[in-house]
Amino acid sequence: MAYYRSTGSVPPKRHTQHRDPDGRLYFEELMGEEGFSSDSSLLYHRHLPSALVDSRVWQPAEDKPEPNHPLKPYHFRLHDLFPGESWRQADPVRDRRVVLGNADVRIAYVAAGLPSPLYRNAIGDECVYLESGSGVMESVFGSIEVGEGDYVVVPRATTHRWLPTGDAPLRLYAIEANSHITPARRYLSKFGQLLEHAPFCERDLRGPVGPLLSEEPGDVEVYVKHRVGGDIGGTVLTTPEHPFDVVGWDGCLYPYAFNIRDYEPITGRIHQPPPAHQVFEGNGFVICNFVPRKVDYHPLSIPVPYYHSNVDSDEVMFYCGGDYEARKGSGIGQGSVSLHPGGHTHGPQPGAYERSIGAEFFDERAVMVDTFRPLDLAEGGRAGDDGRYAWSWSGRGPQGELPPQGELPPQGDRS
Incomplete structure (x- = not known):
């Protein structure tokens, strides 16, 4: 989204010295798409952003999808995937249940009551729609308060977490891409501005508020979803300092929210x-x-x-x-x-x-x-x-009468 923002403390000139009040250098990180050829932002950290102390395997709860064969249309009842009070023990990242997928996109659903761990999707951007509930999406860029009807677009490899608020489940419909997600191209000028015929504009977008300077002690775990060969796998990286140490950032790459009512x-x-x-x-x-x-x-x-x-x-x-x-x-x-x-x-x-x-x-x-x-x-x-x-269009199935709706199995265990 080529729409410039600046938050917190940044130096007058990029790639130059930026120091704290005691004279110590901040560490500049370029987060950019398509090598160095597309949208990017510069983030200024108090600690080394590449420091690690551990790395271990995490296997996201994603099985191997099965082809739609024999071909037919389907109706999936997503609320029944989290029956009763089971949402109270689910978090918005590790308990997603993938519904459909192909090589370009996966569609998942979760009803959650617990905070997620710190999370980074290194496969592609995510567009998460909030069906109901409320919460905060915190990231290295800052925080965004979210509620019913919000789309939240999270760029690839952004370290973030979801914090449900209130006493109702945070219901998320997650569209996980194998690419970047942008507004429809026909609504954009050649320089990236939303045009007059677009059904929304930059005024409708809510960017992160920050910066977030966490006081949580290390060591801190970050769950990373990434490719392992031709499959989807994951790693838990442990960092010696909390990733939310960014004193300022500027650029055109960052998470943002857009409400469907706008x-x-x-x-x-x-x-x-x-x-x-x-x-x-x-x-x-x-x-x-x-x-x-x-x-x-x-x-x-x-x-x-x-x-x-x-x-x-x-x-x-x-x-x-x-x-x-x-x-x-x-x-x-x-x-x-x-x-x-x-x-x-x-x-x-x-x-x-x-x-x-x-x-x-x-x-x-x-x-x-x-x-x-x-x-x-x-x-x-x-x-x-x-x-x-x-x-449902014909009123009868292979055996004659329209079959009754079956009962769904209980939610599976988190891996």
Whole structure:
């Protein structure tokens, strides 16, 4: 996000001496993308940022996803992945349950009540959507208070942690990329400014407040997710000083938050295609959101989506507010995720097409991820499958009658 910020104490000229009141040098760190060829920030540490005293294996709780074969659409019930009070013993990083994934992106969900450890994703950027709850995301750049409806974009390799607040679960829908995540390119000028036709602007973005100068003693563990061969693995690095020792930073690379309520929907006389609702993109996928809005006002319009084939993409929809008109009668509700894979024609549930005629407003909220490579089913998806969604348009399954919704297994242990 090429939008300059400066926080705390930085020297007048980059790559020059910067000293504390006692004359000791601060240590400058360049955090930059694409080598030295894209957005970056300079951070000034009180201690050596590369100092380590230990390194040990951490295996994130991610199994090997299975192909969607035989091909069919799915409905995953994410709230049932954390039943009862189990969220009180979960943290926002180590207890994520991956639902879907491919080589470009993984989609995970967690309901958490415990603080996360310090965490760094060295594979790609993360875009984390807060379905409900409240908390603070602390990082080497500072802190961001977060709540319901916030997207939080965290650049690759940013050391950070999540601290839930209040007595309700912090429900996070985590989109973990294998690349960087940016606002949709068609909303940006050639220099990176959000343009006049964009549905949000820089005023809507909330950057970190800081600096954070932790007094927590070392040794401090940082959980790092990274590639191990062709698989996803992890390491716990132990540092002799707390990473939150940055006295100041400046640049165009940092975490930021954007609330979905600040997204201004694009509407028209007839139904607008999903790209009109785009907000972010990464390599091999886009992120769109559907928000409360006036709907199509042509006298013969049909406000719900037309039936469509995803020729080049898999569509994942996370239903996180309101009442989604096109899915009425399918069993989908708050906390549901639908997967409509490429090769399957999908659209409104039976009756929704006709019922929508004459509607003037939809009160709905959903986050959509479209991927351009097929998505595989991971552990959280297999556990959350309702077992019947694929047959909901016809009203009967392979054995004739529509099968009942199955019971979900309990949450697995954290590894």
